[in-house]
Structure formats: structure tokens, C-alpha cells
Amino acid sequence: MIWHYFKKDVRLMWPMALALTTLQTLSALRTVGLGHFNEPRLLYAFTTYLQFLVLLGIVVTSITVVHQDPLPGDRQDWLIRPVKRVDVWLAKVLFVLLVVLAPIFLIDIAEQLMLHLPLFVSLSAAASRFFVLLSVFALPALVLGAITRSFAEALVFGIVATIAFTLLTAMTIGMLPVGTMLERPQGVAWINVASAMLVMLITAVATLAFQYRHRRTALARGMALAGVSLAMATLAGLPSAYAMAIQRWTWGGVQGDGEVTLQFVADRRLTSVKRIESLPLSGESGARDAARAAAEAVMKQMEKGVYGQIHLPLQVTGVAAGNILFADQITARISAINGEVYFEGTGACIRSGNGVGIGCRMNQFEVHAVGPQNADLTGVPELMLPVTVYERIKDRSVRLELEFALTIFRPTQTQMIGTSVGVRQLSGLDSCATRIDSDGDEVEIRCLTNRNVPSCVAAALEDPQSGNRNPEMHACTPDYAPWPLHLPMDVVANTQLSLPFRDTTGLAHYPVDQSVIARAQISLTTYEPAEHFSRMLVIPNIRLADWAASRDLNPGASN
Amino acid sequence: MIIQTNNLWKAYGRHDALKGLSLSVPEGSALALIGANGAGKTTTIKVLMNLIEPSRGNATVLGVDSRKVSTRELAQIGYVSENQDMPERLTVAQFLSHVRPMYPTWDLELERSILTALRLPLDRKRRDLSHGMRMKMALACALPYRPKLLVLDEPFSGLDPLIRDEFMENLLEQAGAMTILISTHELADVENVATHVAFIEQGQLLFQESMNELTKRMREVHIRFAQTAVLPKDIPYSWLQPKALGNVLSFVETRFSETELSGKIASLLPAVREVDVQAINLRAIFNVLARDAQRKAG
Numbered sequence: 092m093i094w095h096y097f098k099k100d101v102r103l104m105w106p107m108a109l110a111l112t113t114l115q116t117l118s119a120l121r122t123v124g125l126g127h128f129n130e131p132r133l134l135y136a137f138t139t140y141l142q143f144l145v146l147l148g149i150v151v152t153s154i155t156v157v158h159q160d161p162l163p164g165d166r167q168d169w170l171i172r173p174v175k176r177v178d179v180w181l182a183k184v185l186f187v188l189l190v191v192l193a194p195i196f197l198i199d200i201a202e203q204l205m206l207h208l209p210l211f212v213s214l215s216a217a218a219s220r221f222f223v224l225l226s227v228f229a230l231p232a233l234v235l236g237a238i239t240r241s242f243a244e245a246l247v248f249g250i251v252a253t254i255a256f257t258l259l260t261a262m263t264i265g266m267l268p269v270g271t272m273l274e275r276p277q278g279v280a281w282i283n284v285a286s287a288m289l290v291m292l293i294t295a296v297a298t299l300a301f302q303y304r305h306r307r308t309a310l311a312r313g314m315a316l317a318g319v320s321l322a323m324a325t326l327a328g329l330p331s332a333y334a335m336a337i338q339r340w341t342w343g344g345v346q347g348d349g350e351v352t353l354q355f356v357a358d359r360r361l362t363s364v365k366r367i368e369s370l371p372l373s374g375e376s377g378a379r380d381a382a383r384a385a386a387e388a389v390m391k392q393m394e395k396g397v398y399g400q401i402h403l404p405l406q407v408t409g410v411a412a413g414n415i416l417f418a419d420q421i422t423a424r425i426s427a428i429n430g431e432v433y434f435e436g437t438g439a440c441i442r443s444g445n446g447v448g449i450g451c452r453m454n455q456f457e458v459h460a461v462g463p464q465n466a467d468l469t470g471v472p473e474l475m476l477p478v479t480v481y482e483r484i485k486d487r488s489v490r491l492e493l494e495f496a497l498t499i500f501r502p503t504q505t506q507m508i509g510t511s512v513g514v515r516q517l518s519g520l521d522s523c524a525t526r527i528d529s530d531g532d533e534v535e536i537r538c539l540t541n542r543n544v545p546s547c548v549a550a551a552l553e554d555p556q557s558g559n560r561n562p563e564m565h566a567c568t569p570d571y572a573p574w575p576l577h578l579p580m581d582v583v584a585n586t587q588l589s590l591p592f593r594d595t596t597g598l599a600h601y602p603v604d605q606s607v608i609a610r611a612q613i614s615l616t617t618y619e620p621a622e623h624f625s626r627m628l629v630i631p632n633i634r635l636a637d638w639a640a641s642r643d644l645n646p647g648a649s650n
Numbered sequence: 651m652i653i654q655t656n657n658l659w660k661a662y663g664r665h666d667a668l669k670g671l672s673l674s675v676p677e678g679s680a681l682a683l684i685g686a687n688g689a690g691k692t693t694t695i696k697v698l699m700n701l702i703e704p705s706r707g708n709a710t711v712l713g714v715d716s717r718k719v720s721t722r723e724l725a726q727i728g729y730v731s732e733n734q735d736m737p738e739r740l741t742v743a744q745f746l747s748h749v750r751p752m753y754p755t756w757d758l759e760l761e762r763s764i765l766t767a768l769r770l771p772l773d774r775k776r777r778d779l780s781h782g783m784r785m786k787m788a789l790a791c792a793l794p795y796r797p798k799l800l801v802l803d804e805p806f807s808g809l810d811p812l813i814r815d816e817f818m819e820n821l822l823e824q825a826g827a828m829t830i831l832i833s834t835h836e837l838a839d840v841e842n843v844a845t846h847v848a849f850i851e852q853g854q855l856l857f858q859e860s861m862n863e864l865t866k867r868m869r870e871v872h873i874r875f876a877q878t879a880v881l882p883k884d885i886p887y888s889w890l891q892p893k894a895l896g897n898v899l900s901f902v903e904t905r906f907s908e909t910e911l912s913g914k915i916a917s918l919l920p921a922v923r924e925v926d927v928q929a930i931n932l933r934a935i936f937n938v939l940a941r942d943a944q945r946k947a948g
Contacts, residue, residue, distance in 0.1 A: 092752070099748050103739055159737065165701040168736040173725035173752050 092174045096182035100156050101190060107155060111148040112194040118142050119202035122583055127514065127524040127537035129585070142580045149191055149224060150232040154245050156186045157236025163308040164240050180303040183236075187229045196221045199582040206522050206583060207514075208541050213582075216541035219575055220582045226288045230295035231319075237302045238312045252316060256323065276419035276496065278546070278569030278620075282334040285572075287326035294318025331437055335420060335496060341573050342623050350409035351416060351497065353628045356469070357404075399481020400473055400640035403493075405628070407468040415500040415547055415618055416468070417567055423474055424492040425484065428632070433489065434480045473640065485636040493628045498569065500547045501621035507612045510534045510552070519545050519617045520586070527608065532593040536613060538586045543575045544568075547618035552590050552603040552611050559602035560614075561592065571620060652677045652712060652799055652829040653698060659706035660693050660853075667693040669853040670707065675846070680830040681858075682844035684837050686940055690853040691833035692733075695803045698831075699729060712799060725753055728792030728828075730785065731803035738777035742770050742787055753795035761794035767820050782813035789817065802832040806839045818843065837936040849939055856939065861932075868935050869906040873899045873915065874924040882918040890942045897923075902930070902938045 118141045129135040160169045196217050203213035239245040302311035410416045425434040506517050517523045521540035528535050549565035592601050592608050603611050653675035660668040668690050675681045683691050696702045698711050700719035709716040712723050750756050768786040806814050848858035879894040892901035
């Protein structure tokens with residue numbers, strides 16, 4: 092009867108399925124047609140919501156196919172027919188797989204092939220998106236269909252549940268200390284996402300099985316809401332210790348012990364260190380920089396009332412030339428000399444956020460060993476202690492123990508590309524194009540890729556004739572996922588980097604400037620994690636007030 | 651028994667729709683489940699069809715607990731209801747094609763003859779059919795596999811008399827060896843088909859018996875007196891709706907036996923001039939029983 096019910100649903104729902112496939116086709120054509128720079132802009136702006144419509148279409152179609160043979164209620168004809176309910180359930184799943192998601196899978200592959208992306212990776216990326224769409228959208232939508240009688244009821248239930256979850260989330264976040272959501276290390280964020288997806292998948296299958304077997308709608312609704320709550324809690328609040336434990340398990344053989352040593356260097360407090368610029372990762376350059384600066388200022392202001400901030404200069408040795416050392420997580424323990432523990436907390440080092448109690452600001456514990464003289468790197472992690480703890484102990488002599496979860500990023504390869512070239516395939520970055528931006532002050536690099544971009548990228552403008560080179564900029568967005576976890580919007584991601592070569596205020600001068608920009612080359616070095624390990628640093632006696640952030644250091648790294 | 655319910659209860663929140671209903675449907679019979687709107691007829695049928703679960707008690711259908719009615723039993727049950735949700739966007743022919751493979755005993759010849767008799771427009775979608783046509787469509791999908799049990803829930807509701815007669819005619823033609831359970835609030839609708847009748851009121855079974863016995867024991871009695879009629883002090887419980895009008899006393903005798911009636915009259919009522927005993931039709935029987943039930947319920 093599975094195939095029989097499937098055919099009936101196809102007969103009834105082919106126009107809707109066709110509309111969804113058309114939307115996905117248009118979305119794919121949009122990605123291919125707009126190219127690397129998303130132009131023309133007007134078309135880009137007008138079609139921005141196409142991908143949302145596809146997701147909406149998946150949800151609506153999945154709900155509707157279940158409503159062809161609704162479960163709640165006692166008037167449905169199909170319930171008095173000699174057909175096994177499990178067959179009807181499987182027919183709905185088959186419909187979603189073959190009629191809703193399979194065309195999207197095929198269109199995804201076609202889209203990637205049109206962008207000249209490799210076939211095998213394209214298949215893998217399309218399969219990954221297929222899985223995400225199934226577990227995050229289609230199966231939950233089937234559940235919503237199974238616990239409601241009509242689309243209007245599903246809509247009302249969905250809206251009420253969304254409002255309830257939003258309020259619950261807001262209340263929960265409001266009760267937590269600032270930054271709790273960002274406690275987890277950035278590189279292991281995929282574990283939260285994958286775990287939440289797994290919870291959603293299990294919830295959906297369990298709820299569907301229960302509802303199709305017992306038709307107890309109230310209980311099934313409870314199961315679904317509990318599952319979604321658990322998935323949300325997993326996504327936002329899976330303890331970083333668990334995430335790191337899972338991550339360590341997946342790392343397996345690449346865990347090493349390295350040669351790296353960390354040492355607290357009290358005399359480096361006033362060291363003038365050179366700031367390494369980070370690469371803007373996405374968004375529109377002008378607005379992006381302003382927004383980022385404003386957000387940071389607001390965050391800093393807010394944190395002042397909540398946290399006591401301490402900067403600790405650390406000397407780092409043993410990082411091989413060209414490598415990047417990155418702290419994924421720092422666990423701090425502050426105790427009195429007599430052993431009384433004042434504070435214990437874990438924080439993550441991420442590019443633009445803070446952990447609970449302890450955290451790393453942008454560039455504050457990420458050191459880059461350039462050239463052969465790499466023995467003297469300085470990193471300045473920032474500890475953020477709850478202000479009540481800080482005020483209580485800041486003038487006391489305390490013992491500070493810091494455990495660092497560290498990763499060494501090793502360069503995999505360096506590739507050169509012109510500043511204004513058409514499409515070129517770059518290893519690890521896939522289909523890339525470059526151009527001078529409309530302001531004439533930056534070179535834009537855009538890459539369309541169907542896999543995880545390298546965790547770190549370093550880029551610099553070079554003039555091949557004079558040998559001049561602009562300061563290297565690097566971006567680390569660690570992602571330790573063992574396989575690409577595609578977001579549902581599009582199978583192809585547009586990654587962008589911008590390299591400045593002209594200061595519009597005229598205050599700074601770049602060695603490679605507008606006069607030679609046409610012949611300049613971009614040197615792009617990609618990095619991948621090579622070693623994960625931990626280090627313990629113990630400062631037996633320290634007075635925290637001496638290292639307060641108000642006596643600010645110039646953050647960054649030196650070489 | 652094809653159907654048997656034992657002390658069946660069903661509660662919707664605080665409201666008890668069924669209150670200890672015990673009912674049996676003998677094989678080969680056509681039982682009319684009679685009751686006013688809201689009496690619990692549809693609830694009973696939904697429990698039997700495993701569309702809802704009873705709160706207490708149990709029911710068996712084709713020898714199987716109603717909670718466990720599965721595809722094997724459903725393949726032998728035909729179900730027609732005024733509240734049957736079928737796919738609205740399928741045509742009659744498409745829906746027949748959809749249900750046909752579900753029944754191993756589906757008889758194509760029988761289907762054709764039923765469709766001819768019912769004059770159903772095969773190419774019309776269900777949403778475009780009138781209520782009467784929808785009921786005919788449901789019947790056309792319930793008969794061709796020659797079900798052992800045919801359950802009809804208020805099949806005549808909203809049907810005009812012509813369609814109702816046609817419907818009954820077709821039903822009678824195909825009835826054969828089927829056991830039929832038919833719920834209605836109009837006993838007269840099923841006079842020609844019902845062999846048994848069960849009267850349900852406020853979730854309780856008031857009585858159940860064969861039509862023959864029912865019509866045999868129910869009589870309308872008019873007693874004429876020489877003077878003004880007066881109701882006796884101790885009216886027998888079997889006399890329903892007694893009323894005195896002028897010199898005539900009327901009532902419905904629900905346990906009619908000529909000798910017993912004569913005895914009761916002789917002992918209770920002096921100076922009787924004439925006794926007139928008449929058989930009454932099923933509609934009148936239903937009305938009398940319904941009013942009496944309502945009176946007892948207060």
C-alpha cells in the first residue's frame with residue numbers, strides 16, 4: 092500500500108511539488124547567474140527571498156502531504172480502510188524523499204556542475220544539504236502535519252509554538268550571564284548543530300511513529316514540543332566540556348603534544364606589539380566595518396559593568412615558522428594561597444565574542460609565527476571575571492591556573508591570483524574571482540565553494556616587479572567538522588575577503604598601492620588544523636588589579 | 651454476535667457520551683440504532699470502528715476487541731457516514747480506483763451495477779458533488795467488496811425523500827447476507843430494512859429487540875367512558891402517555907397482551923363503555939418511547 096498511497100499523493104500534489112521544484116531551479120539559476128559578485132545588484136536584492144521560499148515550500152508541501160490523510164480526528168475515510176497506518180506513514184516519507192527533496196538534490200548537483208565544481212564534492216555537498224533539509228525541515232514539517240488536522244491549524248500551532256519558544260529562549264537567556272551562549276569554542280560549534288539535528292531527527296521519527304501507531308495527538312504534540320525544546324537547548328547550551336570531549340574523540344590521531352610552551356611574562360606588560368589585522372569575512376565593507384566597531388564598543392561598554400577584565404601577556408615558544416597557534420578554549424581556576432577556590436570558569440576564544448567569566452577577544456590569543464625568527468611570540472588572552480568576584484579578590488594575592496585547549500594551524504599551500512581576474516579554480520577555495528571594489532580602495536576576492544572553507548586564510552598583496560608586499564592579513568574561523576555540514580539555504584557558499592591597498596583618508600600608505608594594483612598579485616595561504624593539544628599555565632602568585640584591562644595593552648602578537 | 655458491547659463508557663471531558671452501553675447485533679440481522687441527536691449513536695459506532703477508544707468497558711466487532719480492529723477486520727466492514735472525510739480533489743472514479751486495491755474481495759461486476767443504479771458522475775470531483783451524491787459515493791465504495799458487516803451512521807441525514815428511497819432501494823438490493831448496523835433518529839427510515847431495533851438515549855440503551863416483537867407489544871389504546879374520563883391513581887408502568895380527554899382515556903400499552911390488558915382495565919377503570927386497541931407505526935413508537943425517555947430524564 093506504500094506505493095499505492097504515494098501515487099495517490101503524487102496525483103493530488105504534483106502542482107505543488109512542481110512549484111517547489113521551479114522555485115529551487117530559479118534559486119540555483121540565481122546563484123549561477125549572479126556569479127561571484129552577486130550582480131546585477133537589483134536582481135540580487137529582488138531575489139534574496141527565493142531561498143527562503145524554497146525552505147517554506149518544503150515545509151508547506153510536507154505538511155500538506157500528511158494532511159491528505161490526516162491523523163487527528165475521527166472522520167477520516169482512510170482510517171476505516173484496510174490499510175496499515177505504517178504504510179501511509181512510509182508513503183508520506185517516500186513522497187518527501189522522492190518528490191520534494193530528490194529534485195532539490197539533483198538541482199543542487201546541476202548548480203554545482205554549472206559552476207565547474209568537482210563532481211564528487213558536488214555529490215557529497217548535495218547529499219549533506221539533502222540530509223539537513225530532511226532532518227531540520229521536512230521531517231519536522233511531517234510531524235507538524237501529523238499532529239494537526241488542517242493547514243490553518245498547523246499554522247496556528249506553529250506560530251504559537253514559535254512565540255512560546257521565543258519567549259522561553261529570551262527568558263532563559265535573560266537569566267544567564269552575558270555571553271553564556273558563546274561559551275563553546277567556535278571550532279566545535281558544528282557539534283552543537285549536528286547534535287541538535289540528531290535530536291530533531293530522532294524526535295521527528297519517534298513522534299511520527301507514535302502518532303501513526305496510536306493517534307494520540309495531545310501526547311504526540313507534547314513529544315514534539317519536548318523534542319524541539321531539547322534540540323534548541325542542545326544547539327544553544329550543550330556544555331562545552333561535552334562538545335570538546337566529542338571533538339577530541341573525532342580528532343583521534345591528530346592530537347599531538349607539540350613543542351609549544353606558554354609562559355607568563357610580567358615584563359611584557361608595556362611591550363608595544365604590532366597588531367595583526369584580521370580579514371573582513373563577509374558583508375559590505377564600509378557598513379560592515381562600522382557595524383563591527385559599533386557592536387564591539389557596545390559590547391565592551393556592557394561588559395564593563397558585568398566583568399572585571401584582565402590582560403595577561405604570555406610568551407609563546409615552539410610555534411614553527413608560518414604556523415598559527417589558536418586557543419579554542421581557556422579554563423581558569425583562581426584560588427587563594429591557602430587553597431580556597433574563588434572562581435572556576437571556562438571560556439572560548441572566538442573572533443568576535445566573549446565567553447562566560449573568561450574569554451578571548453579578537454586577536455587576543457591567536458599568534459602567527461612569521462619568518463624564521465619565531466621564538467618570541469606574545470599573546471594576550473583576556474580573562475573576564477564576574478565583576479563581583481573580581482572586586483572581591485582583585486587586590487589579593489591569588490593563584491591562577493589556566494588550562495588552554497590549543498590548535499596549531501599549518502599552511503597547506505600558497506596560491507597566487509591577480510587582482511582583477513575572471514573565474515579561477517583555487518585549491519581549497521574552489522571557484523574564485525577578484526576585482527577592485529567600486530570605492531577603489533580594496534581588492535575583493537569572492538569564492539564560490541561547496542565545502543568547508545579552510546579554517547584559516549592569510550592573504551597579502553604583492554607587487555611581482557618591485558617585490559613589495561602589503562602587511563599580511565589573516566582570518567581564522569575554526570571549523571573542526573569532519574564533514575561539511577551545509578546550511579540549508581544554498582549548497583554553494585559565497586566566501587569573500589577584502590584586501591585594502593589605499594587609505595581614503597590619506598593617512599596611511601601601502602607598499603602595494605593603486606599605482607601598481609593592476610599588476611599586483613594576491614598571495615593566498617590556506618591553513619588547516621594540524622595538531623590539537625592542551626597546556627596548563629600556573630601563576631602561583633598574582634594580584635589581578637595589576638593586570639586590569641583599564642591599563643590597556645595594545646592587543647595582538649609580535650614577532 | 652457480530653457486534654457486542656459490554657458496559658461501554660465514553661467520556662469527552664466531563665461529559666459522558668456513553669454510560670454503560672451494552673448492545674448486541676446478531677449475525678445476519680439489520681439493527682437500527684435509534685436515538686435523538688446527541689444520544690450517543692455516532693460515538694458508539696466510532697468506538698466500534700476503532701476511530702475512538704472507549705473510556706471504560708469493551709466492545710467486540712467480528713469477534714475482535716474494537717481497540718484491536720485492524721486491516722483484516724476492516725476489509726470485511728463497509729462504513730458509510732454523513733461525516734466521512736474523503737479526498738475532495740479526487741473524482742469518483744479516481745477514488746474508486748484508490749480504494750479498490752485495498753479489498754481482495756472487490757467485485758468489479760458488482761461495482762459496475764452499483765454505479766449504474768446510483769447514477770454517479772464518475773468524472774466529477776467529490777468537492778463538486780451534492781450531499782446526496784456524496785452519500786451515494788460512500789455507499790458505492792462500501793458495497794462492492796461484499797462486506798460481512800455494513801455500518802451506516804445517519805446515512806439519511808440531509809437527504810431528500812427521493813434520494814433516500816433510492817439509497818434504501820440500492821441498499822436492500824445489495825444487502826444479501828450482510829449484517830447491518832444503521833444509526834438514525836428516524837425509525838421510519840429503516841422500517842423496511844431493520845430486523846432489530848435498539849433505542850439509545852443519553853448514552854444508555856433503553857431497550858433492544860426484534861422489530862416483530864416491538865410491533866407486537868406496542869398498542870395504542872382508547873377507552874371510552876359513559877362519563878368524563880379520569881386518570882386512575884395507579885397507572886401501570888407499561889402505559890405510556892396516558893391522557894384523559896372528554897370521556898376518552900388514551901395511552902400506549904408497551905407490554906400488550908389482550909388478556910392482561912382486559913384484566914388491568916377491569917381492575918383499574920370502572921364503567922368502561924368501549925375499548926379500542928390499535929397497532930401503531932414505528933414512527934409513533936419512536937416518538938412515544940423518546941418522549942417517555944425525556945420525561946424520565948426530567
